Amino acid sequence: MDLNMNEISQKVSELEKEIESLKANAQQDGVSLIVFSNSLDKLIASLIIATGAAANGFNVCLFFTFWGISALRKDSAKVKKTGLLTQMFGWMLPKGSNQLPTSQMNFMGIGPVLIKKIMKDKQISSLEELIETAGDLGVNFKICEMSMDLLGMKAEEMINIPNLEYVGVSSFLNIASKGKVSLFI
Amino acid sequence: MSDLVLDVKGIKCPQPIIKLSQAMKTLKVGQTIEVHATDPVFKPDIEAWTSRFGHKIKEFKQANGYVVAIIQKMKD
Numbered sequence: 466m467d468l469n470m471n472e473i474s475q476k477v478s479e480l481e482k483e484i485e486s487l488k489a490n491a492q493q494d495g496v497s498l499i500v501f502s503n504s505l506d507k508l509i510a511s512l513i514i515a516t517g518a519a520a521n522g523f524n525v526c527l528f529f530t531f532w533g534i535s536a537l538r539k540d541s542a543k544v545k546k547t548g549l550l551t552q553m554f555g556w557m558l559p560k561g562s563n564q565l566p567t568s569q570m571n572f573m574g575i576g577p578v579l580i581k582k583i584m585k586d587k588q589i590s591s592l593e594e595l596i597e598t599a600g601d602l603g604v605n606f607k608i609c610e611m612s613m614d615l616l617g618m619k620a621e622e623m624i625n626i627p628n629l630e631y632v633g634v635s636s637f638l639n640i641a642s643k644g645k646v647s648l649f650i
Numbered sequence: 651m652s653d654l655v656l657d658v659k660g661i662k663c664p665q666p667i668i669k670l671s672q673a674m675k676t677l678k679v680g681q682t683i684e685v686h687a688t689d690p691v692f693k694p695d696i697e698a699w700t701s702r703f704g705h706k707i708k709e710f711k712q713a714n715g716y717v718v719a720i721i722q723k724m725k726d
Contacts, residue, residue, distance in 0.1 A: 517664030520671040521702055588660050598668060 495644020497526040497637070500533035502650060503559055504568035505577050505592065508536050509584075511650045512595035519602035524644065527599070528637045530609035531616070535559045536592075537608065537629075538622045551617025558616065561624065562592045600626045605640075607632045652684035652720055653677060659688045659716050666692055667699055670721075674705070677723045682708060685719045692717060 468476075496518040500511050511527065518525045529537060540561040546552050559565050567576040584591060590598065600606075608623065610631040620631060641647045656673045658666040666689050673683060685696070693710065696719055700707055709720040 513664055516668055520664060520668040521699055522671075587662065589662050590665060602668065 490643065492645060493524055493643045494522060495524045495526065495640065496646040497528060497641040497644050497648075499637075499647070499649045500527055500529045500536070501531050502568065503532035503535045503565055505562075505565035505580060506567050506569070507650050508533075508562065508565060509592055509595065512592060512599055514648070515604050516595055516598050516602060518646075519599065519604050523646075525599075525602075525604045526607060526637070526640045526644075527604060528607045528609065528632075528641075531612045532558070534608055534613050534616065534618055536562050536565060537606070537624055537626070538618065539624050540564065544619045544622050546617055546619075548617070554617045558618075562596065565592075596624075596626065600628065603628065606630070607637060607640075609633070609637075653681040654683045656683055656685045658692075659686055662689050663691050663695065667695055670696070670699070674703075674721075674723060679723050679726055682720055682722045685721065686713070686716050687719070688716045692719070696721065 496514070498511050498515060500508065502508070515525050515527055535558040538559070538561045540563055544555070546555055565577060566574065567580060570576045581591065606626050606629040608629070608631050610633060613619075613631070623629065654673060654677060656669060658669050661669075666685070666687050670683070670685055677683060685692075689695075696707065699705075700721060704725050706722045706724055707719060708722050709718070711718050
């Protein structure tokens with residue numbers, strides 16, 4: 466034998482460490498969505514995919530960044546902001562899911578009203594119901610802290626959802642890299 | 651006879667699957683659930699759903715204006 470006992474036990478412990486890190490980075494059945502847009506239609510699509518994936522047993526992560534974050538604002542929140550530009554952003558961006566425009570055929574706000582009516586008539590869940598269902602199903606909501614700050618929005622403005630967390634790009638990539646499905650919406 | 655009947659008539663994707671997955675949690679392995687649905691994508695969607703979880707579609711039939719699927723829970 467070329468190897469003595471010490472070398473063997475060293476090798477074994479090295480291998481054990483390697484197996485542990487492989488396990489930690491192993492692929493899971495994960496779906497991660499980057500929700501960039503604040504268009505009503507794109508939010509509905511994101512939440513339908515997210516709730517459907519959760520019902521299919523996937524580990525789901527929604528990463529809200531830039532304009533997407535305004536979909537999670539409370540409609541009534543009044544938060545003190547400093548700086549003219551951030552005040553302007555706060556005033557101009559939609560306050561929550563009820564104020565979102567559509568990406569096409571918005572017609573100065575008539576489009577969303579029509580879409581909501583059609584969805585109701587066809588018994589399709591509203592965006593608010595979908596967000597609530599997603600929370601119940603354990604979908605993870607992550608908000609990009611950097612872009613929230615850039616757009617002058619604050620954590621106090623956000624609606625109450627279970628599994629809501631403020632993270633950075635590294636956390637998102639760590640989650641996304643473990644799943645097989647990643648979408649940018 | 652099935653152990654549970656779930657009526658998801660009228661509602662659309664992804665709600666029928668969400669309701670089914672929630673109802674399935676209340677069943678024991680070996681028990682069956684009978685689902686009544688009108689969603690046009692219900693058939694391909696429950697086929698995908700059951701194959702992911704390893705459950706078994708025992709019967710799939712047309713009824714008057716809706717479809718009936720009988721699914722057996724195979725795993726927890």
